[in-house]
Amino acid sequence: MSVVDLDAGLLQAVDRLAAVPSLLIALDFDGTISPVVDSPEAARALPEAADALRRLAALPGTRVALVSGRSLESLERVSDAAADTLLVGSHGVEVRLDGAAELTLTPEERQRADELREALEQAADPFDDVWVEVKPAGSALHTRRATDDVRERAERAASAAAERFAGLTTRRGKNVLEFAVRSETKGQGVERLREVTGADAVLFAGDDVTDEDAFRVLGETDLGLKVGEGDTAAAYRVDDPQSVARVLERLADRRAALNS
Numbered sequence: 001m002s003v004v005d006l007d008a009g010l011l012q013a014v015d016r017l018a019a020v021p022s023l024l025i026a027l028d029f030d031g032t033i034s035p036v037v038d039s040p041e042a043a044r045a046l047p048e049a050a051d052a053l054r055r056l057a058a059l060p061g062t063r064v065a066l067v068s069g070r071s072l073e074s075l076e077r078v079s080d081a082a083a084d085t086l087l088v089g090s091h092g093v094e095v096r097l098d099g100a101a102e103l104t105l106t107p108e109e110r111q112r113a114d115e116l117r118e119a120l121e122q123a124a125d126p127f128d129d130v131w132v133e134v135k136p137a138g139s140a141l142h143t144r145r146a147t148d149d150v151r152e153r154a155e156r157a158a159s160a161a162a163e164r165f166a167g168l169t170t171r172r173g174k175n176v177l178e179f180a181v182r183s184e185t186k187g188q189g190v191e192r193l194r195e196v197t198g199a200d201a202v203l204f205a206g207d208d209v210t211d212e213d214a215f216r217v218l219g220e221t222d223l224g225l226k227v228g229e230g231d232t233a234a235a236y237r238v239d240d241p242q243s244v245a246r247v248l249e250r251l252a253d254r255r256a257a258l259n260s
């Protein structure tokens with residue numbers, strides 16, 4: 001897809017965003033700037049997207065952020081983001097703002113997260129091609145490589161195991177079912193980023209159900225970009241991460257031209 005293949009309304013919205021004095025570009029990672037792959041460790045941002053983000057971050061009044069369901073540590077590793085990239089991990093539970101990472105779990109929450117991990121690992125153990133990803137405030141059951149039947153049974157077993165813990169937050173993603181002892185959302189993450197950057201406008205792009213929390217906090221001056229199919233609160237939509245890269249390239253070109 002070339003720039004001319006992007007929807008005309010979207011191109012206009014991108015050009016409008018390019019001209020705001022203070023801009024925040026906040027992006028989901030998996031499925032948005034990184035194509036979905038079988039192993040979360042193998043995920044990488046598309047080189048065109050990474051390059052456009054580097055160009056944008058170097059421009060005046062422009063901040064780049066990643067807002068992910070991954071733990072901060074995993075997001076830092078796979079995204080290889082520049083040190084000045086603002087990071088929100090674990091769907092809003094963890095943040096890294098200008099170098100300082102914060103996560104304050106109480107001893108009780110840590111213990112609950114440990115017990116939850118053990119319970120989910122036990123529940124997942126009998127199933128082929130199912131595994132548990134451990135995060136600071138919870139654990140996620142991954143089923144991408146499992147058959148439909150195994151996925152269904154494994155999710156039932158995991159949900160039954162999680163029922164023993166009161167007050168957990170459950171999040172469903174692409175072939176992933178996650179349980180956490182904290183309930184922050186990507187919407188809260190984006191609000192926090194808006195506050196610390198003082199941005200006049202925000203571009204948020206995302207592909208999954210948990211990204212809808214972020215789309216819902218956007219206002220009239222912002223731009224919400226849904227990637228792929230599914231119901232959405234975003235005003236614009238593209239097909240895939242390659243198209244997101246085209247949008248970022250267009251934004252970088254326009255904003256650089258306005259600053260030259």
Ligand SMILES: O=P(O)(O)OC[C@H]1O[C@H](O[C@H]2O[C@H](CO)[C@@H](O)[C@H](O)[C@H]2O)[C@H](O)[C@@H](O)[C@@H]1O
Pocket residue numbers: 028029030031032035036037038039040041043067068069070071133140142144173174175176208
């Ligand atoms: O909010 P995101 O940045 O989109 O993170 C959502 C989840 O991403 C990862 O899992 C997903 O991507 C994997 C790699 O492409 C894929 O194998 C998996 O099936 C997807 O669910 C990550 O592992 C999770 O922790 C994130 O919550």
